[in-house]
Amino acid sequence: MTERTLIKDLSALPDGPVTVSGWVETVRDQKKVQFVVLRDESGALQLVNPRSVDDQGVVLADEPATTISALTQGSFVTATGELKHDERVKLGGIEVKLDSLTVATLANPETPIAADSGIDKRMDWRFLDLRVPRNALIFRIQTTLEHAFRTYWIERDYVEIHTPKLMASPSESNAELFKLDYFDTTAYLAQSPQFFKQMAQSAGFGKIFDIGPVFRADPSFTSRHATEYTGVDAEISWIDSHEDVMRMQEELIVAGFSAVAAKHGAEIRELFDVEIVVPSIPFPRIPLLEAKDIVAARGHVVDRNDDDLDPEGERQIAAYVAETFGHEFVFLTDYPASIRPFYHMRNDEDTSLTKSYDLVYRGTEITTGAQREHRVDILEAQAVEKGLDPHELDYYLDFFRFGVPPHGGFGMGLARVLMLMLHQGNLREVTYLFRGPTRLQP
Amino acid sequence: MTERTLIKDLSALPDGPVTVSGWVETVRDQKKVQFVVLRDESGALQLVNPRSVDDQGVVLADEPATTISALTQGSFVTATGELKHDERVKLGGIEVKLDSLTVATLANPETPIAADSGIDKRMDWRFLDLRVPRNALIFRIQTTLEHAFRTYWIERDYVEIHTPKLMASPSESNAELFKLDYFDTTAYLAQSPQFFKQMAQSAGFGKIFDIGPVFRADPSFTSRHATEYTGVDAEISWIDSHEDVMRMQEELIVAGFSAVAAKHGAEIRELFDVEIVVPSIPFPRIPLLEAKDIVAARGHVVDRNDDDLDPEGERQIAAYVAETFGHEFVFLTDYPASIRPFYHMRNDEDTSLTKSYDLVYRGTEITTGAQREHRVDILEAQAVEKGLDPHELDYYLDFFRFGVPPHGGFGMGLARVLMLMLHQGNLREVTYLFRGPTRLQP
Numbered sequence: 037m038t039e040r041t042l043i044k045d046l047s048a049l050p051d052g053p054v055t056v057s058g059w060v061e062t063v064r065d066q067k068k069v070q071f072v073v074l075r076d077e078s079g080a081l082q083l084v085n086p087r088s089v090d091d092q093g094v095v096l097a098d099e100p101a102t103t104i105s106a107l108t109q110g111s112f113v114t115a116t117g118e119l120k121h122d123e124r125v126k127l128g129g130i131e132v133k134l135d136s137l138t139v140a141t142l143a144n145p146e147t148p149i150a151a152d153s154g155i156d157k158r159m160d161w162r163f164l165d166l167r168v169p170r171n172a173l174i175f176r177i178q179t180t181l182e183h184a185f186r187t188y189w190i191e192r193d194y195v196e197i198h199t200p201k202l203m204a205s206p207s208e209s210n211a212e213l214f215k216l217d218y219f220d221t222t223a224y225l226a227q228s229p230q231f232f233k234q235m236a237q238s239a240g241f242g243k244i245f246d247i248g249p250v251f252r253a254d255p256s257f258t259s260r261h262a263t264e265y266t267g268v269d270a271e272i273s274w275i276d277s278h279e280d281v282m283r284m285q286e287e288l289i290v291a292g293f294s295a296v297a298a299k300h301g302a303e304i305r306e307l308f309d310v311e312i313v314v315p316s317i318p319f320p321r322i323p324l325l326e327a328k329d330i331v332a333a334r335g336h337v338v339d340r341n342d343d344d345l346d347p348e349g350e351r352q353i354a355a356y357v358a359e360t361f362g363h364e365f366v367f368l369t370d371y372p373a374s375i376r377p378f379y380h381m382r383n384d385e386d387t388s389l390t391k392s393y394d395l396v397y398r399g400t401e402i403t404t405g406a407q408r409e410h411r412v413d414i415l416e417a418q419a420v421e422k423g424l425d426p427h428e429l430d431y432y433l434d435f436f437r438f439g440v441p442p443h444g445g446f447g448m449g450l451a452r453v454l455m456l457m458l459h460q461g462n463l464r465e466v467t468y469l470f471r472g473p474t475r476l477q478p
Numbered sequence: 479m480t481e482r483t484l485i486k487d488l489s490a491l492p493d494g495p496v497t498v499s500g501w502v503e504t505v506r507d508q509k510k511v512q513f514v515v516l517r518d519e520s521g522a523l524q525l526v527n528p529r530s531v532d533d534q535g536v537v538l539a540d541e542p543a544t545t546i547s548a549l550t551q552g553s554f555v556t557a558t559g560e561l562k563h564d565e566r567v568k569l570g571g572i573e574v575k576l577d578s579l580t581v582a583t584l585a586n587p588e589t590p591i592a593a594d595s596g597i598d599k600r601m602d603w604r605f606l607d608l609r610v611p612r613n614a615l616i617f618r619i620q621t622t623l624e625h626a627f628r629t630y631w632i633e634r635d636y637v638e639i640h641t642p643k644l645m646a647s648p649s650e651s652n653a654e655l656f657k658l659d660y661f662d663t664t665a666y667l668a669q670s671p672q673f674f675k676q677m678a679q680s681a682g683f684g685k686i687f688d689i690g691p692v693f694r695a696d697p698s699f700t701s702r703h704a705t706e707y708t709g710v711d712a713e714i715s716w717i718d719s720h721e722d723v724m725r726m727q728e729e730l731i732v733a734g735f736s737a738v739a740a741k742h743g744a745e746i747r748e749l750f751d752v753e754i755v756v757p758s759i760p761f762p763r764i765p766l767l768e769a770k771d772i773v774a775a776r777g778h779v780v781d782r783n784d785d786d787l788d789p790e791g792e793r794q795i796a797a798y799v800a801e802t803f804g805h806e807f808v809f810l811t812d813y814p815a816s817i818r819p820f821y822h823m824r825n826d827e828d829t830s831l832t833k834s835y836d837l838v839y840r841g842t843e844i845t846t847g848a849q850r851e852h853r854v855d856i857l858e859a860q861a862v863e864k865g866l867d868p869h870e871l872d873y874y875l876d877f878f879r880f881g882v883p884p885h886g887g888f889g890m891g892l893a894r895v896l897m898l899m900l901h902q903g904n905l906r907e908v909t910y911l912f913r914g915p916t917r918l919q920p
Contacts, residue, residue, distance in 0.1 A: 037716060037717055037718060037722045038716040038717075038718065038884075040716060057715075057716050057883065058682070059682055059881055059883075060881075075682065076682065076684065077682055077683060077684035077685075108881075110880050110881040111881050112881045112882060112883040114716075140852070140882075140883050140884055141852055141853065141854070141878065141881050141882050141883070142881075143879070143880045143881035144879045144880050146880075148880075161876075161880075162677075162681075163677045163678075163680045163681045163876075163877050163880070164681075164880060166678075166681035166682070166683070167681055167682045172681070172682065172683065175637050175638075175639060175683070176637055178638070179632060179636075179637050179638040180632075182638060183628060183629075183632050183638070186625060186628070187625075190621060190622075190625050194621075195617050195618055195621050196617075196620070196621040196624060196625070197617060197910050198691065198708045198892075198910055199910065199911065200691075200706055200910075200911045200913050201643070201691050201693075201706060202693070202705065202706050202913050202918060203918065203919075204918035204919045205919075214658050214659075214660070214665075215658065215659075216656050216657065216658035216667070217656075217657075218656070218705075218918065219695075219697065219915045219916070221918070223656075223918055225658075231920075232910075232911060232920075235604075235605045235911075235920065236605075236608075238605045239604075239605045239606075239608035239609055239614070240500070240501055240517065240518065240519055240608070240609045240614065241519060241608070241614065241617070242518065242519035243519075248690060248691065249640065249642075249643050249690065249691065251643075251644070253661075255661065263644065263660075264642055264643060264644050266640045273499075274479060274480040274482060274499050274556075275479055275480075276479060276480065280479045410582070410583060411583065412583075431919050431920045432920070434603075434605075434920070435605050435920075436583065437585070437586045438552050438585045438586050438588075438590075438603075438605070438606060439501055439502075439550075439552040439553050439554045439583050439584075439585035440554060440582075440583050441499065441501075441554040441582050441583070442480075442582055450640075468639050468640055468641065468642075468674075469641065469642045469674060469677075471642050471644050473661045474661070476644060476645065476646035476660065476663070476665055477645075477646045477647075477873050478673075478674075478677065478873045478874070478876070478877075
């Protein structure tokens with residue numbers, strides 16, 4: 037490896053020789069002195085090169101001056117020189133006086149995107165867009181958040197599974213489905229790990245989680261839909277109701293947000309002007325029908341043909357919860373069966389309702405969770421009621437025919453959580469490489 | 479939640495009332511006493527129910543006797559009773575004298591698979607197959623191994639990325655490619671995260687990893703190929719050669735194997751009769767051409783038309799390494815360019831060789847790694863030399879045109895590592911739900 041010091045670690049070092057590597061952000065090629073701002077994954081640093089002059093005071097075309105004059109923005113270089121602490125240097129109070137500069141790759145001098153480029157243009161050049169510290173930070177936050185989720189689960193003896201993405205039949209519905217030729221037959225891309233995480237309950241795994249891609253052939257172009265995204269899924273056995281799933285999920289979110297606040301709180305404040313709030317437990321819970329009354333009382337008429345809230349309704353209920361409970365999260369519970377999949381368990385007293393919930397964070401739904409129907413006769417009847425063909429579901433129904441404990445779980449969109457956490461308006465900002473109806477590259 | 483005690487935790491408890499939940503493994507319904515072996519995710523337990531008799535000594539049809547008589551294998555139940563420590567009980571020296579038994583689901587009395595069922599039959603009924611403790615343990619081991627890998631990386635400031643699986647063009651080759659209709663165009667399933675993890679280097683991320691599914695439309699039916707599997711990938715900047723990648727990977731493997739040995743060593747010994755050996759560092763390194771000479775000297779004629787080793791050759795070199803160095807791993811290095819992809823960097827002195835390696839574990843290749851060519855003119859020439867159309871690679875070549883540091887990485891098949899670690903003969907055994915040319919269900 038190149039023996040380099042990360043830029044963030046320089047300020048703690050004494051004056052003396054150092055080597056740093058990164059890419060060129062700016063070059064000021066002045067007559068008497070040259071300045072280069074070098075950035076690496078940890079920060080930015082000023083490199084300085086006072087130009088050599090001969091006895092007559094004529095500036096010499098020596099090294100590294102000549103190399104610096106030819107530098108383009110984005111070029112990757114390794115610089116060796118003398119670290120100097122100097123309070124007058126705006127960039128961190130340090131600079132490196134260059135001894136040598138080695139160019140790894142000289143970048144094309146074009147600059148296809150600028151700070152004010154539109155989002156589609158930036159996505160075309162995503163690898164340049166991700167060099168912006170704020171954008172790169174998003175993926176460090178994602179790493180911390182995910183690792184905290186996994187650690188929460190693993191400390192509690194959950195098993196991590198990788199469910200297959202290639203399926204012989206649709207997992208959720210026949211709509212929004214990608215299909216492909218699979219040798220002599222047809223395969224479908226998994227719309228969720230739903231069936232296979234339930235299988236783990238029948239297999240006696242007890243508690244599992246699965247973080248992986250899910251695919252939706254969703255033609256919509258909204259700021260919160262993607263055709264491929266990372267799903268964070270869990271499923272647990274021996275629950276009494278969806279309340280047990282909600283209790284686990286709120287603890288999980290507290291673990292994740294605590295880790296992000298501890299590790300990145302200051303940077304997030306600086307680069308996003310956002311304060312990460314670790315939510316208090318329990319999160320508020322409001323039955324959906326009650327939430328609809330609250331929204332109506334606030335003067336919003338829900339614009340949908342079914343029993344669900346619309347996006348503005350979600351924002352209204354979130355505003356109500358923020359005002360009333362000072363909380364950014366709310367569980368909306370007991371959704372009508374009419375707008376829930378066949379595998380959600382119905383409420384014992386009122387079978388028009390399900391033992392299910394959505395989790396709304398800062399006005400947007402990030403999760404659907406539920407207790408699952410584990411009694412195969414009821415499950416099959418509910419599938420028929422939803423217009424599904426039980427023969428196509430036969431392999432799934434077998435999981436129940438041969439014994440399964442009561443169970444439930446949830447699915448959460450990782451990018452949605454990040455988008456809302458960082459007050460971003462679009463999933464594209466928080467997805468490494470976004471996929472939508474017209475976006476397959478890079 | 480059902481307030482249950484895990485079976486493994488019972489032996490540490492004093493005699494007294496307990497509740498356990500799990501599935502029925504066997505029932506012995508005798509005239510005077512009934513025995514049920516109950517299993518949960520942590521172990522197995524004997525439940526005992528001495529049958530009640532009336533004043534005349536006639537056995538009564540009361541509860542839980544009647545429920546026990548109707549129990550089928552695989553039914554999920556919750557049992558409450560008195561825990562008793564009794565050295566005479568073979569199963570762990572404890573039993574629970576039943577007070578009550580609640581059936582969650584009564585399983586279909588058929589038993590589609592048995593201990594001696596063939597692997598295809600077992601895969602048809604994978605959810606039952608995974609109830610076997612040895613099979614379930616595999617996924618606890620996988621969880622521990624992966625978490626140790628991730629923790630190793632995260633402690634060293636790597637960023638976890640999720641590369642998209644939907645691509646506009648092939649990532650590796652035009653062979654073994656799944657394609658699908660994607661709105662008005664065609665998409666391909668990623669054969670590896672190769673291009674996108676390299677993109678992270680151009681984006682200045684420095685060090686990244688990515689664990690996710692990869693897809694190969696490979697029609698072969700061998701024990702070590704699948705059409706979908708979990709790839710463990712890493713890519714790092716500012717390397718001097720593939721040696722830097724190898725050094726990271728051997729440390730990573732030691733971290734993973736140490737965690738598995740510490741957490742599951744005893745169980746693995748008991749259920750697999752396998753001793754987990756934490757390998758010593760450095761792993762042996764042998765240039766491929768030298769390895770071929772060694773294999774030839776051992777009398778094996780490699781049966782291939784290209785410059786690679788065949789599977790028997792891999793076994794032979796592993797045997798040589800085991801005999802000579804007492805090691806289960808060997809890095810085979812400096813592969814000929816003829817059998818490496820265009821993006822592997824060539825050796826400076828001998829351009830017929832690449833700065834690449836395979837990692838062979840117990841006689842089977844588990845990884846290909848390399849330093850990547852980051853000089854775009856050389857990269858493009860190598861693509862043309864391999865018969866690829868540089869226009870199709872334009873978006874990928876842009877990553878290099880706009881600056882990229884020297885970098886390299888590897889891809890490792892998670893299931894292959896598990897298969898070899900546990901001395902299994904087939905990937906099907908260590909994959910949650912295997913996918914092959916004729917296997918899409920369940």
